Amino acid sequence: MLEFRAMSGESQDDADDLFELYRATPGYFQAVKGRGPSAADAIEALTSVPPGDGNFEKVFGGYWLTDHLIGCSDIVFGYPDSVTAYLGLLLFREGMQFKGYGSWAHRELSEAATSKGCQRMRLSVIETNTRAAQFWFNKGYREVGIRRSESYTGDIIILEQRL
Numbered sequence: 001m002l003e004f005r006a007m008s009g010e011s012q013d014d015a016d017d018l019f020e021l022y023r024a025t026p027g028y029f030q031a032v033k034g035r036g037p038s039a040a041d042a043i044e045a046l047t048s049v050p051p052g053d054g055n056f057e058k059v060f061g062g063y064w065l066t067d068h069l070i071g072c073s074d075i076v077f078g079y080p081d082s083v084t085a086y087l088g089l090l091l092f093r094e095g096m097q098f099k100g101y102g103s104w105a106h107r108e109l110s111e112a113a114t115s116k117g118c119q120r121m122r123l124s125v126i127e128t129n130t131r132a133a134q135f136w137f138n139k140g141y142r143e144v145g146i147r148r149s150e151s152y153t154g155d156i157i158i159l160e161q162r163l
Contacts (some may be wrong), residue, residue, distance in 0.1 A: 002101060004108070007072070009046035017062065017069050018042040024130075025095040032126040035154045045072075045089065050079050063092070063105060070096045075098045075109055077116045083113060085113035087123040108148070114163050121161050127154035 022029065023036035031036045049076040051057055056078035063071035071092035079086045087109060092101050113121055123141070125133045126149075141159035149156050 001040070002065055002070070002090060002104065003103075004061050005064055006059060006061045008060075009043060013037070014062075015042050015046060018046060018072060021062070021069050021072060021091070021093060024095070027094055028091060028129065028132075028144075029131040031131075032152050032154075033122045046072060050076055050086065052079070057080070059112075070105075071101055071105065073105055073109060075113070077113060077118060080122070083119040084116065085116070085121050087120040087121055088106055090123075093103065102135060104138075109124055110163055119163055122158065124158050126152045127157055128152070129154075133157065 002011045007018065009015065019037065019039045019042040022042055026036055029035060029041075046060055050056065056076050058074070058076045060074045060097055062069045062074065063073070069161070073090045074088035077087060078084070090102060090109070092105075110121060121141075122144075123136065124147075125136055127133070136159050139161065141161045143157055145158035145162045147156040147158065
């Protein structure tokens, strides 16, 4: 199946690989940002951390099929509180979607969160990204909040699920 490998903002190869993955997902960027991806988007994803005291663990990684990066995830264990894991991104190449990889990765991430003592998973989806929203609703996530945003093409819908 897939192999998960951690990725780092300190590695130019990781940044290049992630940017190439982003270029293979133009529909996602058009839906959430109204534009195509940039190399800066890849660097930001690899290096950004949530605000606060830093009492959390961020893991950004790629999903590899043989030697080909087909997806990525960004999860922060212990954010926004000690019993929550925040899934910042779960994204697969457009040609690799609807093949079960996202569901597999979600199960793996949920198991990792549970093993770290998390009791719930939280994520945000941009309302204009209707395919992603449907995926998460089908996984049993429920809306717990909404925020307005100037940075995205729509409002940020906050979803949560008990683990």
